[in-house]
Amino acid sequence: MSSIFINGTSYAISTALAAAMPMTAITNAKPAVASAATPPADESILVLKSAWTNLNETVARSANADADSFELEGVDTTSTVLYPAAGGAGSFQAVTSWVELDQVRDVVMAGGDQQFFNYQYVEDPTSRQRQKPTFKNAMTMTVSLDYDPDKPWYAALIEADRLREPVVVRGVLPNGSTLFYYAYPSFNKVPVGQVNENLQNTAVFSLIADPIRYEAA
Template identity: 35%
Template sequence: MGVKLPNGAIFSVAKTYAAVAVVSAVSNALPAIATAAGHGAADGDIVEIGSGWTALDGRIARADAVTADSLVLEGIDTTDPKRFPAGTGGGNVRRIVDWTQISQIMESASQGGEQQFYNYSFLEDTGDERQIPTTRSARSITLTIADDDTLPHYPVLKAANDDREPRAIRFQLPNGSVIYFRAYVSFSEMPTTTKNEAMTLQVTLSLTGAPTRYAA
């Protein structure tokens, strides 16, 4: 058991990617193993995954037990053949080369992720409805940052906003744990201008898939 404070947490966005490498196959295993000739990754590198498996596509993972033509996707579980039909997980992988910290974050707020339900009852029912869980609502994180266009994150966020291509996001927690996810980046260049308050900008990270967390 334990209670943790977020003070000192750091958000970073992928600035540079290596070339895309074709993944010919992904194993049904825990952890999953991707076969990809010329992937260029080393142990500990962070990679973005494209896959024929919807539940794997867009995930971010740490490479482990790397060989010349394969890499273990640490923490990625593809053992369920219903979600991950054998032989259809191929796609691509690309290594994140460089990260840029999103600095001067003044506020952080998470939205979405709530479980949705389908409620139903039969004509003959006279009591309570029944309920089945369906999907979760789309998740996003809104960061309010102090306005400073001289900081390194400014052009990186602007480029991500303009090209509308998702980026890998790294969220480093004070206890050493790290959470990775992929998200579309929306960046407002118009600062707030409230008298006697810091001018701020908003960054919205719209998640495209499940996050991956690694312990310290």
């Protein structure tokens, strides 16, 4: 049984990515192994682009690199239905810098609700209704921060909002586990507040893919 409070979690966002490097192939394995002429250093945080839709625009950590390959830690591509054999080539970009988010007052996740198509058949005398899953609502992470224009994150979030390019969000939990999200950022630089409360800014991150989690070393 596990009980983990958000208290003590530290957050950061990526502020720069290295140039894209080709991945010439990815194996159907757990963990997946990518072929590359210049593998990244172990424990690099990578943004992946892949012909596999289920792997495209996701985040993974590199491991066990050798001269021409490296593992995508925690990535399971054994299903050839989801990951057709020999079809995963693409590229990766390593995160090269981060900015820490401090004075975080609250973090709220929303969305991700499963939607359904409901139907019934005319010839069914029971008039039983059936449903099939369709899509899941987009997910967002809303981070409230106490207003401080002198903080490094304030300028970094303004820049991210202007660029409108996805960033990697990192959350390190109190038990040492780490979550990585890939998301479009939006930031309101205008502080808001009420009487007897700190002024706040709000950053909203619209998730592109499911987050990936790594246990503490």
